[in-house]
Amino acid sequence: MVAVIERSGSGIxxxxxxxxALVVAESTSRRQALVSRLRLLGAREVIEAASGAEARVRxxxxxxxxxxxxxxxxxxGPALPLLADLRAAGWRRVVLLTVRDDPxxxxxxLGAGIRCYVVTPEExxxxxxxxxxxxxxxxxxxxxxAREVEVVQLVAEGRSNKDIGESLGLSSLxxxxxxxxxxxxxxxxDRAEMVAMSMRSGVVN
Numbered sequence: 001m002v003a004v005i006e007r008s009g010s011g012i013x014x015x016x017x018x019x020x021a022l023v024v025a026e027s028t029s030r031r032q033a034l035v036s037r038l039r040l041l042g043a044r045e046v047i048e049a050a051s052g053a054e055a056r057v058r059x060x061x062x063x064x065x066x067x068x069x070x071x072x073x074x075x076x077g078p079a080l081p082l083l084a085d086l087r088a089a090g091w092r093r094v095v096l097l098t099v100r101d102d103p104x105x106x107x108x109x110l111g112a113g114i115r116c117y118v119v120t121p122e123e124x125x126x127x128x129x130x131x132x133x134x135x136x137x138x139x140x141x142x143x144x145x146a147r148e149v150e151v152v153q154l155v156a157e158g159r160s161n162k163d164i165g166e167s168l169g170l171s172s173l174x175x176x177x178x179x180x181x182x183x184x185x186x187x188x189x190d191r192a193e194m195v196a197m198s199m200r201s202g203v204v205n
Contacts, residue, residue: 018044020064022091024055024082025071034069051075052082054199056089057156061192065090072098080108087113143185144203151178153204156195 049055
């Protein structure tokens with residue numbers, strides 16, 4: 001059984017077809033199930049995050065910010081502070097998936113701005129399609145040098161190239177060179193993707 005509690009009178013319409021969504025869930029199979037369902041509903045792009053920290057980074061860099069689905073019980077922190085950070089970044093339509101059905105939790109979530117509070121058993125999100133597989137990773141964050149890890153850590157904090165250079169005593173050109181080497185090692189030049197890969201491997205916080 002799945003119970004859905006929706007916040008009324010929010011004045012925030014749900015996104016139309018061809019929307020962009022951010023899915024935050026620790027379990028790979030749960031993320032894949034959600035990604036599959038969102039694509040069936042017409043999502044143009046689905047951004048995945050395996051933790052609250054990764055969601056904050058990807059939520060800051062990625063856009064447009066149409067819809068975010070958060071699975072409650074993340075091990076790196078509660079959902080409501082994460083929700084506040086994502087709303088501040090422009091993600092105003094938020095759905096929370098949780099096994100908690102007590103009225104106090106529901107009231108707190110809706111009061112914090114969650115658009116829809118879904119109480120669902122674990123088996124409700126079993127994968128339904130094999131198509132939503134994680135993208136292959138072409139590099140390994142543990143191949144980064146100590147200096148490159150410092151650069152990625154500052155990127156994760158939202159620093160610009162100029163700020164990174166000032167923090168590390170480097171020129172902007174040297175910072176660009178470091179980022180180019182990081183991109184070659186990780187197989188992506190996307191800053192959010194660099195940080196996400198490094199976070200998942202434990203290289204940066």
